[in-house]
Amino acid sequence: MSSYQFDLSIITNGKFAQMLVDGLITTIQLSSVSCVLAFIIGLNIAVMRLTSFTPIRIFAQCYLEFFRNTPLIVQLFFWYFGSFQILPTFINDWLNNLNFEFAAAVIALTFYTSAFIAEDIRSGILAIPKEQMEASRSSGFSYIRSMHYIILPQAVRLTIPPLINQFLNLAKNSSMAMVIGVGELTYQARQIESQSFKSFEAFFAATFIYVCISFIISGIINIYDKKVLNPMGKGTH
Amino acid sequence: MESIFDFSVISNNFLQFMIGRYPNGPLGGLALTLILAFISVILSIIFGLILGLLCISRNSFIRIPVSFFVNLIRAMPLLMVIFWMFFLLPALTGGKFPENGTVVFALTIFTSCYISQIVKAGIASIPKGQTEASISSGLTYWQTMRYVVLPQGLRNMIPSFVNQFVSLIKDTSLGYIVGVSELTQVAQQINNRTQNYAAEIFIFLAIIYFIICFAFTTLSRWLEKNLAWRKSI
Numbered sequence: 047m048s049s050y051q052f053d054l055s056i057i058t059n060g061k062f063a064q065m066l067v068d069g070l071i072t073t074i075q076l077s078s079v080s081c082v083l084a085f086i087i088g089l090n091i092a093v094m095r096l097t098s099f100t101p102i103r104i105f106a107q108c109y110l111e112f113f114r115n116t117p118l119i120v121q122l123f124f125w126y127f128g129s130f131q132i133l134p135t136f137i138n139d140w141l142n143n144l145n146f147e148f149a150a151a152v153i154a155l156t157f158y159t160s161a162f163i164a165e166d167i168r169s170g171i172l173a174i175p176k177e178q179m180e181a182s183r184s185s186g187f188s189y190i191r192s193m194h195y196i197i198l199p200q201a202v203r204l205t206i207p208p209l210i211n212q213f214l215n216l217a218k219n220s221s222m223a224m225v226i227g228v229g230e231l232t233y234q235a236r237q238i239e240s241q242s243f244k245s246f247e248a249f250f251a252a253t254f255i256y257v258c259i260s261f262i263i264s265g266i267i268n269i270y271d272k273k274v275l276n277p278m279g280k281g282t283h
Numbered sequence: 284m285e286s287i288f289d290f291s292v293i294s295n296n297f298l299q300f301m302i303g304r305y306p307n308g309p310l311g312g313l314a315l316t317l318i319l320a321f322i323s324v325i326l327s328i329i330f331g332l333i334l335g336l337l338c339i340s341r342n343s344f345i346r347i348p349v350s351f352f353v354n355l356i357r358a359m360p361l362l363m364v365i366f367w368m369f370f371l372l373p374a375l376t377g378g379k380f381p382e383n384g385t386v387v388f389a390l391t392i393f394t395s396c397y398i399s400q401i402v403k404a405g406i407a408s409i410p411k412g413q414t415e416a417s418i419s420s421g422l423t424y425w426q427t428m429r430y431v432v433l434p435q436g437l438r439n440m441i442p443s444f445v446n447q448f449v450s451l452i453k454d455t456s457l458g459y460i461v462g463v464s465e466l467t468q469v470a471q472q473i474n475n476r477t478q479n480y481a482a483e484i485f486i487f488l489a490i491i492y493f494i495i496c497f498a499f500t501t502l503s504r505w506l507e508k509n510l511a512w513r514k515s516i
Contacts (some may be wrong), residue, residue: 260358
């Protein structure tokens with residue numbers, strides 16, 4: 047077996063470097079858009095999961111269980127291949143005018159991640175003492191308003207580290223969008239590999255970028271934990 | 284009103300979903316998914332336990348490199364680990380490496396790093412007084428681990444291991460990318476062959492995964508709630 051020449055210069059400049067940068071940008075776009083949408087849905091599902099109105103609570107529970115117990119790749123395939131049959135024609139036309147691969151990936155990642163975010167927010171809400179809800183209800187706030195003005199502002203503050211962590215998971219999970227042809231980082235690494243036959247360099251570069259993203263995000267979580275949640279250095283929240 | 288779904292495609296291909304082309308070809312489908320997940324979870328628990336113990340070793344020449352490796356793998360997407368194995372294993376063994384083996388390798392490396400963190404937390408949950416007591420009774424560090432800490436810690440970890448098994452069942456679907464004929468790959472083949480039934484096929488696929496994963500999630504919750512020995516610690 048001939049020895050393999052490991053040559054990083056092939057991916058540090060020229061066409062392949064540009065492909066990696068494009069991939070990184072797509073990964074960040076995909077994760078950011080999905081993260082914002084997943085946060086909005088997750089917040090609503092978390093509140094629905096905690097209401098005393100049974101049909102809504104059961105709906106939220108089914109939603110959570112379904113999206114958490116199905117592989118992301120199956121959900122990606124469903125939205126990419128199967129949504130044509132289900133969605134009305136005008137939505138299909140609209141999605142086709144956008145970048146359909148990207149849209150399908152955003153939809154799948156949003157639903158999948160929203161279930162995990164909802165659980166994080168729910169534990170944030172449960173960490174707020176029950177008396178606060180009782181006090182605001184007896185001061186005349188409705189359930190929704192108590193949530194909005196009293197409970198959620200505090201719960202979200204506690205939930206920020208797990209939420210940032212979910213963003214990290216999203217950045218990693220977005221690598222699966224390559225199966226439906228979204229040009230994110232893993233997809234670009236695969237392209238570089240098939241065009242140059244330099245598989246180790248291509249995957250080394252992509253891995254390096256993912257590891258950098260992870261370490262930066264973990265660093266942010268640590269700083270937030272220390273400076274904001276725990277400024278006096280007393281125990282954990 | 285005419286239904287938009289036609290689920291006959293499922294009943295016509297049901298056997299292929301379950302066992303692939305088994306009697307006439309390699310085993311596939313749901314059976315292969317479960318086998319891959321089961322082998323990987325057993326191997327991952329073994330290696331995860333070893334990695335977890337090395338992560339809390341008092342020898343920093345062991346602890347620091349092992350922790351670095353564990354954090355490195357945890358920072359990578361599973362897909363990257365699978366691709367690395369896909370290229371590395373043939374290069375290291377100098378020949379073709381079977382796809383099923385590649386996926387088991389990748390899943391084991393990936394999951395054992397996550398399990399090592401569970402093991403670390405499980406050991407940390409045992410009160411320190413027990414370790415001190417057993418060391419002052421004359422047991423060595425490893426004997427303390429083996430006879431006092433691990434038997435209690437491991438029991439606490441059982442629900443987390445079940446959760447990891449659920450993750451593994453979901454993660455085997457990535458074997459699709461390197462050509463393992465597990466459930467997702469079979470569904471994609473049927474989708475390519477029949478063309479017009481994508482929604483039915485992927486809804487059915489999601490339901491199968493859901494039933495299996497939900498059953499194990501429920502089991503892990505039941506274990507967490509109902510096992511009396513958890514309360515005794």
